Amino acid sequence: MQYPEYRPRRLRRREGLRRLVRETSLSPDHFIYPIFVCPGRGVRRPIESMPGQVQVSVDEAVAEAQECLELGIPAVLLFGVPDDKRKDAVGSEAWNDGGLVQQAGRAIRKACPEMVVAMDACFDEYTTHGHCGVVMPEGGWGDVDNDATLENLARVAVSQAKAGADLIAPSGMMDGFVSVVREALDEAGYDHVAILAYSAKYASCFYGPFRQAAGTAPGFGHRRTYQLDPANGHEALREVSLDVSEGADIVMVKPALLYLDVVAAVRQHTDLPVAAYNVSGEYAMLKAAAERGWLDYDRAVLETLLSIRRAGADMIITYHAKEAARLLRAGQGEARS
Numbered sequence: 001m002q003y004p005e006y007r008p009r010r011l012r013r014r015e016g017l018r019r020l021v022r023e024t025s026l027s028p029d030h031f032i033y034p035i036f037v038c039p040g041r042g043v044r045r046p047i048e049s050m051p052g053q054v055q056v057s058v059d060e061a062v063a064e065a066q067e068c069l070e071l072g073i074p075a076v077l078l079f080g081v082p083d084d085k086r087k088d089a090v091g092s093e094a095w096n097d098g099g100l101v102q103q104a105g106r107a108i109r110k111a112c113p114e115m116v117v118a119m120d121a122c123f124d125e126y127t128t129h130g131h132c133g134v135v136m137p138e139g140g141w142g143d144v145d146n147d148a149t150l151e152n153l154a155r156v157a158v159s160q161a162k163a164g165a166d167l168i169a170p171s172g173m174m175d176g177f178v179s180v181v182r183e184a185l186d187e188a189g190y191d192h193v194a195i196l197a198y199s200a201k202y203a204s205c206f207y208g209p210f211r212q213a214a215g216t217a218p219g220f221g222h223r224r225t226y227q228l229d230p231a232n233g234h235e236a237l238r239e240v241s242l243d244v245s246e247g248a249d250i251v252m253v254k255p256a257l258l259y260l261d262v263v264a265a266v267r268q269h270t271d272l273p274v275a276a277y278n279v280s281g282e283y284a285m286l287k288a289a290a291e292r293g294w295l296d297y298d299r300a301v302l303e304t305l306l307s308i309r310r311a312g313a314d315m316i317i318t319y320h321a322k323e324a325a326r327l328l329r330a331g332q333g334e335a336r337s
C-alpha cells in the first residue's frame with residue numbers, strides 16, 4: 001500500500017485553515033449594481049424576465065443607490081428606459097441633458113455624494129429600431145454606421161459627465177469609441193471622468209431578459225456586425241489592446257460566465273482593472289432553477305460571483321449585487337461555501 005506523502009487535505013481541516021489558504025475573496029467592494037430608470041414618480045415596475053429586478057423612477061433610483069451604499073456596494077450603473085414617444089431613429093434622447101439617466105445621475109450625486117455613478121453610453125434604449133447607433137440609410141439590412149454613431153456618442157458622453165458620471169461606459173462596440181469619448185470629455189473639461197470600456201462584448205443570446213427589460217430587442221437584423229463572435233478569443237484581446245491604446249481606464253468582458261476564459265486571458269493581457277458583466281440571462285438562469293427548487297440559490301449566487309473573481313475580474317457588474325452583499329454580511333460566504 002502506497003500512502004501519499006503530500007496531503008492537500010491537511011489544509012482543509014478547519015475553516016480557519018481554509019481561510020488562510022483561500023486565494024480569492026468576494027466582498028461588496030467588487031460589485032456594481034445596474035439600475036434601470038423609467039419615467040414617473042414612486043414607480044417600481046417589476047421586470048418579469050428578471051425576477052427581483054425593477055424599473056424605477058428617478059426618486060426610487062436614489063433609494064436604490066442609498067440601499068447599495070448601506071450594503072457596502074460602491075457603484076451603480078445607470079440605464080434609461082424612456083417612453084416610446086421619446087425614441088427616434090438616431091436615439092437623440094441619449095444626449096438629452098434632462099434625460100432619465102442624467103436626472104438620476106444628478107439626484108444620486110446629490111443624495112449620495114460618495115457613490116460611484118457609472119452610466120451606460122449607448123443608443124439601443126433610445127432608438128425606434130433598437131440598434132446601438134445610427135442605421136445606414138442604404139444597405140437596407142440594418143447595419144450601423146460606425147462614424148455617424150461616434151459623433152453622437154461624443155454628445156452622450158459629455159451630457160453624462162455634466163450629469164455627474166464618474167464612469168462613462170460606452171457599450172455599443174463601435175470602432176474607435178473609446179478615443180472619441182476620451183477626446184470629447186477632455187475637450188469639455190471632464191478629463192477627470194473615467195472610461196469603463198465594454199471592450200469584449202459578445203453577440204450573446206444571454207442579453208435576452210435585459211432586452212425585454214429595456215425594450216431594446218432590435219426591430220430587424222441582429223448585432224453581429226458590431227458585437228464579437230462568441231467563437232473568438234484572440235479577437236477579444238485585440239479589442240482590449242485597442243481600447244487601452246485609446247485611453248480606456250477599465251476594460252470589460254461581457255457576458256461573464258460563458259466567457260470566463262476570456263476574462264482570464266484579458267487579466268493576463270493588461271495591467272488595467274478588469275470588469276466582467278454578469279448579464280441578465282446568467283441572472284435569470286439561477287432564478288429559474290431556484291424557483292423550481294433545483295439549486296440552492298444563495299450558494300449558487302456566491303459561487304457564481306466567486307468564479308468570476310477567480311477568473312481575474314476586479315469588479316463585477318451584477319444584478320445579484322444586493323442579495324450577495326446581504327449574504328456576505330450574514331457570514332454565509334464562509335460558513336456555507
Ligand code: PBG
Nearest residue numbers: 122124171206207210279280281
Ligand atoms: C446594449 C446593452 C446590452 C446590455 C446592456 N446594454 C446588450 C444588448 O442588448 O446588446 C445587456 C445587459 C444584460 O443582459 O444584463 N446597450
